[in-house]
Amino acid sequence: MTDFTQQALDYHQFPQPGKISVEITTPAETSQDLSLAYSPGVAEPVRAIAENPDDVYKYTGKGNSVAVITNGTAILGLGNLGGMASKPVMEGKALLFKRFAGINSFDIEVKHKTVDEFISTVANIADSFGGINLEDIKAPECFVIEKALIERCKVPVFHDDQHGTAIVTAAGMINALEIQGKALKEAKIVCMGAGAAAIACMELLIKCGAQREKIYMLDTKGVIHTRRDDLNEYKKLFANNTDMRTLEDVIEGADVFVGVSGPNVLAVEHVKMMAAKPVIFACSNPDPEIKPELAKAARDDVIIATGRSDYPNQVNNVLCFPFIFRGALDVRARTINDEMKVACVHAIRELAKEPVTKEVLEASCEESLSFGKDYIIPKPTDSRLRGRVAKAVAQAAIDSGVAALEMPSDYMA
Numbered sequence: 001m002t003d004f005t006q007q008a009l010d011y012h013q014f015p016q017p018g019k020i021s022v023e024i025t026t027p028a029e030t031s032q033d034l035s036l037a038y039s040p041g042v043a044e045p046v047r048a049i050a051e052n053p054d055d056v057y058k059y060t061g062k063g064n065s066v067a068v069i070t071n072g073t074a075i076l077g078l079g080n081l082g083g084m085a086s087k088p089v090m091e092g093k094a095l096l097f098k099r100f101a102g103i104n105s106f107d108i109e110v111k112h113k114t115v116d117e118f119i120s121t122v123a124n125i126a127d128s129f130g131g132i133n134l135e136d137i138k139a140p141e142c143f144v145i146e147k148a149l150i151e152r153c154k155v156p157v158f159h160d161d162q163h164g165t166a167i168v169t170a171a172g173m174i175n176a177l178e179i180q181g182k183a184l185k186e187a188k189i190v191c192m193g194a195g196a197a198a199i200a201c202m203e204l205l206i207k208c209g210a211q212r213e214k215i216y217m218l219d220t221k222g223v224i225h226t227r228r229d230d231l232n233e234y235k236k237l238f239a240n241n242t243d244m245r246t247l248e249d250v251i252e253g254a255d256v257f258v259g260v261s262g263p264n265v266l267a268v269e270h271v272k273m274m275a276a277k278p279v280i281f282a283c284s285n286p287d288p289e290i291k292p293e294l295a296k297a298a299r300d301d302v303i304i305a306t307g308r309s310d311y312p313n314q315v316n317n318v319l320c321f322p323f324i325f326r327g328a329l330d331v332r333a334r335t336i337n338d339e340m341k342v343a344c345v346h347a348i349r350e351l352a353k354e355p356v357t358k359e360v361l362e363a364s365c366e367e368s369l370s371f372g373k374d375y376i377i378p379k380p381t382d383s384r385l386r387g388r389v390a391k392a393v394a395q396a397a398i399d400s401g402v403a404a405l406e407m408p409s410d411y412m413a
Contacts, residue, residue, distance in 0.1 A: 012088055019091045020098070020105075025061075063332065065104045066325055067129040068093045069122055071112060074138035074161070074196075077285050083109030086136050093135060093160075101322035101386060103329065105133075115141050119148045126153040130329045133321065134159040139196040140232050156328045156336045162200035164317035167324070167341055169201045169258065169281060170208050171348040172315055172377040176303045179373060180277040182255055184209040188275070190254045192247065192289060193261035194219035194235050201258060202238060207338055208345060216240055216250040218261075223250060248273075255279065259289030266290040271298040280304040283315050303373045312374035319348055319378060323386055327393030330411065331403035343396035347389045351378045359383065387412035 012019065027033045035041050045059035057063040072086035090107030097105035106129070112118040122145075126132055132155060134146060142159055149157045158164075177184055189210060191198050194217050202215055217224045217238040223246065224231060226239045244250050251257065251270045259266060259282045266282065266289040274280075280295055282288035285307040292304045292311050305313035324344050328336055356369040356379075363381035378385060391412045397403040 019088075019095045020107075057332065061104060062128065063130045063329055064102070065106065065129045066097055066131045066133050066329075067106050067108050067125070068097075068133045068135055069108045069110060070134070070136045071110050071118055072136060073141070075136045080138060083111060089136060093133065096318050097133075097322050097325070099322075100318060100380070101326040101390070103322065103325055115144055119145055119152070122149055123152040126155055126157075129155060131155050131325050132157045133325070135161060137161070137196075139199075140234055142196045143199075143234055150335060154334060156325070156333055158321070158324070158336045159196070159200075160317055160321045162196045163204070163336070163341060164321040164324075165197040165260070165283070165315070166200040166204035167320045167344050168315050168317055168348065168377065169283070170204050170345045171319070171352075172305050172313065173205065173256065173258075173279065173281065174208060174345070175349045175352055175371070175376040176279040176305070176313075177256070179371075179376065180255075180279060180301075180303060182277065182279075185211055187214065187255040188253060189215045189256040189258065190247070190250050191215060191217045191238075192257065192259045192265055193217075194224060194238070195260065197260040197283075198258070199234050199238070201260065204341060204345070207342060212238070213240070216242070216244065216254075218247060218250070222246055257281065257289075259284055261289060263287030263289065266295075268294055268298045271295050271302065274299070274302075277301045278303075281306075281315060283307045303376065305376065313376050314380075315377070316380055318380045319385060320344055320389070323389035324393050326386060327390035328397060330390065330408060331394045331397050331405045333394075333397040333402045334404065335402050337397075337400055337402055339400040340393045340396045340402075343392040344389055347392035348377060348385070351382065351384060351388055352376060354384075357382070357384070 028037055048055045048059060068090045070086045070090055072083040073080045075081050075086045076089055087107060087109055094105035094107050097103040110118055110121050132153060137145060146157060146159045174184055177187060191202055206212055215238060223244050224235050224239050226241045231239060252273050253275050255275045255278060257266060257280045262284050280302060282290050283306060288306045292306060295302050295304045305315050307315050324336060353371045360379050360382045361369060364379050369375045394407055398407060
């Protein structure tokens with residue numbers, strides 16, 4: 001057992017098992033306090049909510065709560081290990097919601113025999129929460145589940161493995177291409193991987209300006225093309241009318257490589273085949289598609305990002321999901337739509353262009369950081385993310401007509 005393995009196990013066990021707890025927000029010391037907290041005082045908000053259901057937001061914590069829900073079928077790149085094995089991850093997600101956005105989060109691990117059972121379980125409890133964050137659910141079931149729950153639930157539903165990854169990828173990608181003097185709409189993009197994250201990333205890049213016909217997606221059988229007869233409905237969206245079949249074929253002259261697949265699939269020779277000033281997002285965890293030191297040794301003009309915190313340019317969903325929910329909850333959005341996702345992309349990427357605060361430098365153990373090849377997206381510890389992203393998302397919800405409330409006065413001032 002390595003030292004880090006023991007540290008991780010100790011972190012989750014001590015001083016008490018787990019990473020989250022429930023705290024009381026009102027006085028509960030006297031008999032009067034208790035009579036207000038429960039019987040008979042609790043009857044008054046019950047009557048008020050029964051008369052006006054929206055009063056649930058006034059008298060309960062629903063409006064500041066998110067359920068993190070999984071079936072454990074795709075845990076952090078570890079695979080289908082079941083609900084209980086996923087619980088540390090879900091508690092970790094709850095910790096991040098609270099730490100970065102002040103949102104109360106509850107992890108729920110669902111056992112089910114069919115996708116329809118999972119959907120029904122989540123739909124039947126969704127009204128208890130202000131929002132639903134789906135997590136670690138394998139493709140293609142995750143697409144079906146999210147679509148059905150968005151249709152059935154009155155609160156926003158967001159599959160972070162898809163859309164959180166896509167938002168942070170798009171933010172970093174647009175900035176990286178800008179630094180390289182390239183435009184997203186002109187870029188030839190190779191995407192290694194065709195699961196939930198890959199498809200969501202490419203769809204969002206298209207919404208931000210990428211051209212679908214310039215995207216070449218690969219799965220375990222090679223390039224996804226129009227003459228294949230083994231494609232599900234989601235892969236078919238990226239079936240390219242091409243004679244190219246392998247990574248070697250499509251990487252020639254590519255401006256961008258996005259990896260959401262597995263370790264060490266991009267070779268040094270592939271990097272050398274890419275266009276001038278290439279951008280590589282090698283996001284497989286814990287081992288990327290190519291190590292940054294290898295990519296940089298092959299090309300001194302490359303910009304590379306990974307999912308790891310020990311390299312520059314970490315593509316980390318925590319830059320997105322706490323704040324997109326913060327904005328959605330604060331204007332009581334009924335969904336998280338494309339306009340809100342794109343607003344999130346631009347709020348994140350613009351922050352990277354601003355001077356980095358002393359707080360961020362100290363937390364990152366860096367002497368200096370500035371917008372450039374090794375700093376294309378903000379650090380997760382940048383406290384400005386909460387205000388910038390949440391406000392942009394809230395405004396997009398209002399402008400697109402999915403918010404029940406106006407922007408709060410002096411919001412995130």
